[in-house]
Amino acid sequence: MKKILLVEDDPNLGLLLQDYLQLKGKFDVVLCTDGEEGLKAFNKQGFDLCILDVMMPKKDGFTLGKDIRKVNGHVPIIFATAKTMLEDKSAAYDLGGDDYITKPFRIEELLLRINAMFKRVANKANNGEEEAESQFSIGKYNFDYTTQIITHDDQIQKLSTKEAELLRLLCLKKNAVLTREEALLTIWHDDNYFNGRSMDVFLSKLRKYLRDDSQVEIINVHGKGYKLLVN
Numbered sequence: 699m700k701k702i703l704l705v706e707d708d709p710n711l712g713l714l715l716q717d718y719l720q721l722k723g724k725f726d727v728v729l730c731t732d733g734e735e736g737l738k739a740f741n742k743q744g745f746d747l748c749i750l751d752v753m754m755p756k757k758d759g760f761t762l763g764k765d766i767r768k769v770n771g772h773v774p775i776i777f778a779t780a781k782t783m784l785e786d787k788s789a790a791y792d793l794g795g796d797d798y799i800t801k802p803f804r805i806e807e808l809l810l811r812i813n814a815m816f817k818r819v820a821n822k823a824n825n826g827e828e829e830a831e832s833q834f835s836i837g838k839y840n841f842d843y844t845t846q847i848i849t850h851d852d853q854i855q856k857l858s859t860k861e862a863e864l865l866r867l868l869c870l871k872k873n874a875v876l877t878r879e880e881a882l883l884t885i886w887h888d889d890n891y892f893n894g895r896s897m898d899v900f901l902s903k904l905r906k907y908l909r910d911d912s913q914v915e916i917i918n919v920h921g922k923g924y925k926l927l928v929n
Contacts, residue, residue: 700816701726701728701743702719702728702812703728703745704729704749705733705735705759706749706751707731707755712731722809723812733750733759733761733762734756736750736762737757737762746773747776748766748774749778750775750777751777752777759777760793763775763777763795771794771845771859775796776799776815778799778801778808780800780802791858792858792860814887832844832866836848836872836911837911838850839911841865841866843862843865846859846861846862848865850910855907858900864881864901865904867880868924868925872928877922878897881897885897901916913928
């Protein structure tokens with residue numbers, strides 16, 4: 699049975715979600731009502747997925763997600779919030795979130811997203827060949843996808859989960875076109891406008907991380923996507 703950490707400060711909504719996910723999803727759901735309680739539970743128990751409300755007392759969901767990522771860089775995190783601004787969605791992904799659902803939402807939709815997340819995790823674990831390719835040389839830089847770190851001389855740059863996934867796709871297609879649609883569907887699983895804007899932010903950050911090597915460049919290919927050029 700998959701174990702889920704649900705952190706939601708609205709007790710009525712929290713209990714409703716917990717009951718539904720346990721009944722319909724057959725999950726073991728641990729409910730916490732604030733960020734500090736959620737972090738304590740995560741540190742004491744093993745979880746397969748986390749659902750974090752963003753607006754909470756004591757410790758907000760983004761801060762909690764950041765703390766969880768310090769402990770575990772791979773457990774899937776879904777942020778649930780009434781915030782709809784692009785900046786908030788970008789922040790969620792930048793902190794290592796895997797999905798973002800906006801309140802109010804149908805509980806059935808949340809269950810679908812959870813099941814899709816577990817399916818992706820299982821497919822990723824079963825794809826040994828893809829997982830094996832995690833070390834990349836990018837000009838003067840070395841990129842370790844597993845640790846999400848770029849190194850150059852004595853400099854170390856830690857990447858967010860989405861940044862690491864995007865850079866890995868670019869590396870796998872080095873000097874070839876990575877289509878915008880492929881990147882969005884592979885990483886965000888949805889090629890809508892808002893996810894596209896979020897990806898543009900991450901591309902800008904990756905360009906900044908690689909700017910010290912003039913032989914490395916991430917370019918836009920008009921009407922198609924992007925290309926990681928390494929001379």
